[in-house]
Amino acid sequence: MGQQLLTVCVQIKGASMETVSENACFGGVQGVYRHRATSTGCDMTFGLFLPAEARLHPVPLLWYLSGLTCTHENAMTKAGIQAHAAAHGLAVVFPDTSPRGEDVADDAAFDLGQGAGFYVNATRAPWASHFRMWDYIAQDLPRILTANFPVEEDRQAITGHSMGGHGALTLAMRLPERFASVSAFAPIAYPSASDWGRKQFTAYLGEDQVQWAAHDASLLMQETGFRGEVLIDQGNKDQFLDLLRPEALAHAMAARRQPGAFRMQPGYDHSYFFVASFMAEHVGFHAKALAGA
């Protein structure tokens, strides 16, 4: 049986936010909340796991960005992340992957439009009015979280899967003061040179590839790198290797002498069975970095 959804409208610190559900989970609470976002101009839903420690004091915050077709829910139910977050006393936020709604533009393809925001601010019609996922993750949602929940603004880390790995890496490298550590599971690593990237960047940002570079993990790694350690896991039986282009990121990490690890995991594919298998190590990696932050 799924959980009963108790929808309660609450007014917290002036922001209208709806509690969609709250379930006890590993001694803490797995919540789902809905709020109006100024960046995307629509209602946005996110999941937030708070460990038991959050009842006593603010806790560090780990971001988990999801991949194509996902909502806030996939990782929250399938990644097995709460066990490890509870063990380390970390909060985890699970944002949605795009604006949503009847008045929000969409495309018949699974990899463009709703469910495929690619963590950019679109500048082209019909996307520009709502598809501002960069601002949502970088500005809107952090404000909502720090204003309403016991999470530490100055201790944050970020991870993600596939398109969410791309988002985690690009956000971490471009907001170097924000995140103590970054990791990714099978990230879209070189979107400027892949059909998972060129198609979406053209639609959202236009033809000018200079605009794309700010959203390409391999190019950013080449240009700036990351101030802390970087952990990448990639399955060598991933059915999307040709689209992810992990070799470009591995090369850029090595060329820059980027501290961290790029690991090719034998036998693993692109599924959440892969993500869950290495989640303990990713959460432990972030917990260690956050403890020193």
Next chain:
Amino acid sequence: MGQQLLTVCVQIKGASMETVSENACFGGVQGVYRHRATSTGCDMTFGLFLPAEARLHPVPLLWYLSGLTCTHENAMTKAGIQAHAAAHGLAVVFPDTSPRGEDVADDAAFDLGQGAGFYVNATRAPWASHFRMWDYIAQDLPRILTANFPVEEDRQAITGHSMGGHGALTLAMRLPERFASVSAFAPIAYPSASDWGRKQFTAYLGEDQVQWAAHDASLLMQETGFRGEVLIDQGNKDQFLDLLRPEALAHAMAARRQPGAFRMQPGYDHSYFFVASFMAEHVGFHAKALAGA
């Protein structure tokens, strides 16, 4: 992205079985297989996690029976069980909860018919022709598993959630030589006295309550108990407490001096967030019993 489904028909030891998917998972393999079942007279799908050790030698087998509305897939993706099964070197099988198909009887209610087999052999029309889940779990599927996979026939344990907790407890108590240990998450504990039980037993077995007693965990506990230890976890914020009737089982366990534990977990509800929170302890409990079996 979901995993790619590679459907391959294989002939193994004379039984026609289809591999629906196989994903690397915690060093082992999470597989999904489909086969024709003689008991239920239809195709049945099940999940099977095999840990790394299964490449070298047969491993003990833990059964996980699911609840109302579930298929083989829910626990496989949401319970976080593979991490712990891998740590202890156990296989885990995830059977479906009923026969399925267009020619299989069904009911508009979520708690009768397909997705609600209640782990009994139906004797009444229109259910009797396919709804033989007791035989499927007790005879058919064990044969399929031991014939085709490296699992140890003489080292098995069983657990389940909700309706699956009911199934686990009744199978364990009535097949005392089969299972070294039994546990349950929020089981339907006293179906003879609950709307989760009376309705289904009447439909599947008829009005004669003598037939029901063989499928009632509290009555079986009162009559026979279990030869090993029993572990029950129940959330005290479970939205279905009135239907589950855990107090009857707790009373019967205490009255019989049944070795084991009945634990009321404060704050937890009926969801998989509850199940996942205590999965490590349940798998550890079974691993210990299986090591001594």
